Amino acid sequence: MTRKVVVVSAGLSDPSSTRLLADLLADASVAALGDAETQVIELRPLAHALADQLLTGFATGELAEAEDAVAQADAVIAVTPVFSASYSGLFKTFFDVLEPGALDGTPVLVAATAGTARHSLVLEHALRPLFSHLHAVVVPTGVFAASEDWGTSGAAAPLARRVERAAAELAALVAARPRGPKPDQFDRDLAAMGDFERLLNG
Amino acid sequence: MEYGIFTVGDVTTDPTTGRTPTEHERIKATVAIAEKAEEVGLDVFATGEHHNPPFAAPANPPVLLAHIAAKTERIKLSTSTTLITTNDPVRIAEDYAYLQHLADGRMDLMLGRGNTGPVYPWFGKDIRDGIALAIENYALLHRLWREEDVDWQGKFRTPLQGFTSTPRPLDGTPPFVWHGSIRSPEIAEQAAYYGDGFFSNHIFWPPEHTARMIALYRARFEHYGHGKAEDAIVGLGGQVYLARNSQDAIREFRPYFDVAPVYGHGPSLEEYMASTPLSVGSPDQVIEKTLGFREYAGDYRRQLFLVDHSGLPLSTVLHQLDLLGEVVAELRKHEPTPVVEPVETHPVVELVETKPVETHPVVEPVETHPVVEPVETQPVEGASA
Numbered sequence: 001m002t003r004k005v006v007v008v009s010a011g012l013s014d015p016s017s018t019r020l021l022a023d024l025l026a027d028a029s030v031a032a033l034g035d036a037e038t039q040v041i042e043l044r045p046l047a048h049a050l051a052d053q054l055l056t057g058f059a060t061g062e063l064a065e066a067e068d069a070v071a072q073a074d075a076v077i078a079v080t081p082v083f084s085a086s087y088s089g090l091f092k093t094f095f096d097v098l099e100p101g102a103l104d105g106t107p108v109l110v111a112a113t114a115g116t117a118r119h120s121l122v123l124e125h126a127l128r129p130l131f132s133h134l135h136a137v138v139v140p141t142g143v144f145a146a147s148e149d150w151g152t153s154g155a156a157a158p159l160a161r162r163v164e165r166a167a168a169e170l171a172a173l174v175a176a177r178p179r180g181p182k183p184d185q186f187d188r189d190l191a192a193m194g195d196f197e198r199l200l201n202g
Numbered sequence: 203m204e205y206g207i208f209t210v211g212d213v214t215t216d217p218t219t220g221r222t223p224t225e226h227e228r229i230k231a232t233v234a235i236a237e238k239a240e241e242v243g244l245d246v247f248a249t250g251e252h253h254n255p256p257f258a259a260p261a262n263p264p265v266l267l268a269h270i271a272a273k274t275e276r277i278k279l280s281t282s283t284t285l286i287t288t289n290d291p292v293r294i295a296e297d298y299a300y301l302q303h304l305a306d307g308r309m310d311l312m313l314g315r316g317n318t319g320p321v322y323p324w325f326g327k328d329i330r331d332g333i334a335l336a337i338e339n340y341a342l343l344h345r346l347w348r349e350e351d352v353d354w355q356g357k358f359r360t361p362l363q364g365f366t367s368t369p370r371p372l373d374g375t376p377p378f379v380w381h382g383s384i385r386s387p388e389i390a391e392q393a394a395y396y397g398d399g400f401f402s403n404h405i406f407w408p409p410e411h412t413a414r415m416i417a418l419y420r421a422r423f424e425h426y427g428h429g430k431a432e433d434a435i436v437g438l439g440g441q442v443y444l445a446r447n448s449q450d451a452i453r454e455f456r457p458y459f460d461v462a463p464v465y466g467h468g469p470s471l472e473e474y475m476a477s478t479p480l481s482v483g484s485p486d487q488v489i490e491k492t493l494g495f496r497e498y499a500g501d502y503r504r505q506l507f508l509v510d511h512s513g514l515p516l517s518t519v520l521h522q523l524d525l526l527g528e529v530v531a532e533l534r535k536h537e538p539t540p541v542v543e544p545v546e547t548h549p550v551v552e553l554v555e556t557k558p559v560e561t562h563p564v565v566e567p568v569e570t571h572p573v574v575e576p577v578e579t580q581p582v583e584g585a586s587a
Contacts, residue, residue: 055468058408060477186414190387196395196426199337199388202357 001179003036005029006073010043010080010091017113021145022079024159025111028167029077033174036074041066043090050090053097066094071102072182075109075174076136078127082114086126095130099185107173108136109143109166117146137173141166203537205530206246207239207523208282208403208439208506211259214513217461222513228258229266231516235509236270238520240277242527248280248312248506253288253321256463262293263311264301271305279305282403282439282506283314283382286343287335288325290359294339295346295367302372310378312401312437313340315389331358333388340381344396347376380437380504385411387418394422394434402499403439405508406464408477412438413498420500437504438495441480444525448483454518455482462512485529492529493536501538 007026011018019042026038043050049063059067070076080091095103110127112119123142131138143166149159183191193199211232215222223231236247249266252259260266267279279301284294294311301309315332316322322329338356345352346367355361371377380399383389384407393400400419404412416436423434443458445451452471459471459482474480481491492505507526510519 052469052473056406056465056474058477060408060469060473186385186387186411190418193387193391196391199333199391200341202334202338 001035003033003074003174003179004069004072005033005036005038005075005077006069007038007040007077008043008070008079008091008094009040010088010094011113012044012081012088012090016081017145017147017150018079018081020150021111021113021143022077024163025077025079025109025143025167028163029075029109029170032167032171033075036174039069039073041069043094046094047090050093050097054093059097067098067102070098071184073106074177074179075107075170076103077109077111077170078131079111079113080127082112082119082122085119086122087112087130092130095134098134101135101185101188103131103134103136104182105177106136107139107170107177109139109170111143111145111166113145115147117144117148120144120146139166139169139173141169203502203534204245204278204504205533206244206248206278206280206504206506207235207509207526208246208248208250208280209235209259209508209510210250210282211252211257212463212511213256213258214463214511216513216515217457218513219515221515223515225258227516231510231519232258232266233270233273234516235519235523236277236279237273238523240274242523242530244277244523244527244530246278246280246504246506248282250282251285251316252318253324254318262297264297267309268301268304271301271308277308279309280380281311283312283316285316285321286313286339287315287332288321288327289339291339291343292346292359292362292365292367295343296369298377299347299367299369299371302377303369307372307375310380312380312382312399314382315386327358333386334358336389337392340379340392340396344376347371380435383415385415387415390415390419391422394419394428395426397423397426397428399435399437399503401437401439401504401506403506405439405441405479409479409495409498416499432500435504436499436502437506438499438502439479439506439508440492440495441478441508442488442492442522442526442529443482443509444485444488444522444529446484446525448487451483451487458512458514485525485532488529489532489536492533496538505533 005026007022009019009022030036030038046063046066049060053059053063080087108131110123110131112122112127123144128138141162143162145159209232213223213225213228239247249263250259251261251263253261263281263284271279298311315336319329327335335358338358342354350366352362352365380401381389381393382401382403390400402412402415420431420434424431443451443455445454456471460466465474475482481488509522509526
């Protein structure tokens with residue numbers, strides 16, 4: 001069965017270095033996984049729908065499809081630009097509005113871009129705790145790309161080595177994971193509920 | 203099939219005039235709205251319960267409903283909802299049984315957990331216990347209306363020994379109960395277990411979850427032996443704004459929609475209508491959309507509409523009710539064929555066998571129930587019983 005890798009990119013410009021990094025990671029992950037396909041979700045066109053969901057409590061249209069894709073993904077690659085020493089608000093909003101449990105057990109590769117390598121620990125102090133909270137399995141190697149990383153090339157370049165290593169780790173986590181559709185919140189609530197006699201007995 | 207309105211009693215500034223009604227005005231308007239609902243031929247008026255501004259819904263709905271009962275003759279009085287979590291079930295048993303007597307049986311109630319977090323600690327409760335409170339409190343309420351000598355012990359209130367809730371339900375028939383929930387399967391299960399009604403107030407949500415909750419309730423209703431799944435007693439919320447033509451409806455309602463407390467400043471009116479049961483348009487459009495609810499809910503027994511929120515002035519709401527009366531008259535022509543098999547476990551059946559219909563509008567939820575119909579032609583026999 002083909003594994004589904006969903007890539008979430010919170011880059012805002014075009015071309016975007018965040019999207020560029022997301023594509024590098026997606027290609028490397030597909031290569032490492034073998035039988036896999038990717039779906040890229042750009043958050044910029046979903047920005048208004050995300051604000052609406054914050055207010056109404058439900059997603060519509062392409063945003064609903066994107067959230068469903070993330071919930072059913074075999075792996076997620078999440079890439080954000082660094083804004084004010086953390087992930088961008090748009091990036092956080094997308095993961096804020098996901099249905100509870102949507103990322104339970106899902107391997108997530110975290111990555112970020114910024115103008116300077118001095119922000120590189122954002123992966124460890126912001127992204128990793130976020131996805132740990134969401135009960136995702138975060139790939140040990142996160143990938144950070146500063147402006148200077150785009151100036152080097154070739155397989156020996158530091159960025160390329162980090163991308164390869166992270167992709168290999170992601171593939172190993174995916175391989176160890178059961179396949180098939182995941183239950184959603186309603187299914188899980190129902191399964192956890194038991195019958196009414198059990199509820200009555202507290 | 204019953205049609206009616208439900209209110210949350212919000213005291214909201216009219217965005218088109220900047221005027222905010224006083225609590226006194228809002229409370230009196232609520233009574234006028236209920237009287238109007240009866241006048242235009244609706245079957246049900248339901249009020250929410252609230253304990254915090256900006257709401258002027260009663261903290262104890264029987265206070266309002268008893269007053270309306272005295273000013274009306276036919277309309278059934280209900281709640282949307284009665285908080286089963288933070289109210290003492292003993293007080294619910296007592297107050298609603300008293301209302302049942304005052305209203306000559308012309309009442310029922312809908313239980314809900316309440317979604318205003320701060321309310322729980324005001325009454326010594328914890329919102330994290332919401333489901334457990336709803337389960338335990340209703341288990342007690344259910345007994346209090348059916349047993350005269352109750353020994354009881356639970357987690358959430360002091361034990362009872364040999365307790366008798368007074369007054370006893372009218373003619374020994376407990377008020378009919380609906381359980382309301384948007385997406386907690388425990389509540390659908392609870393409604394099914396007891397053979398009570400299940401109400402999905404799905405006005406702020408897309409229909410997908412509503413469909414799953416109702417399907418669960420129907421299947422479990424049958425599982426617990428209360429009748430066929432398709433005969434389970436489902437109610438739905440709705441939200442309408444009507445005008446003779448759709449352009450006027452949209453134009454008039456948009457300023458209220460755009461800043462409304464629940465969905466304001468978010469999606470456009472058109473987007474919101476496409477995703478939720480909100481229905482703003484001509485009578486024909488509202489009829490069509492309302493009939494569409496059956497596609498995911500199946501045949502259901504009660505449709506309540508929200509019409510008096512978001513700062514709409516009383517004069518507008520009363521005009522809405524005139525139009526809604528026309529819509530409902532038309533909807534009644536599209537009702538499904540009555541169910542043929544009796545649902546023996548339904549409490550209404552017991553009531554009908556011994557009592558006259560006029561004093562027991564509780565009978566009406568099973569209008570489609572054939573057992574009820576013969577009684578409507580025998581008004582006198584039970585009256586002397």
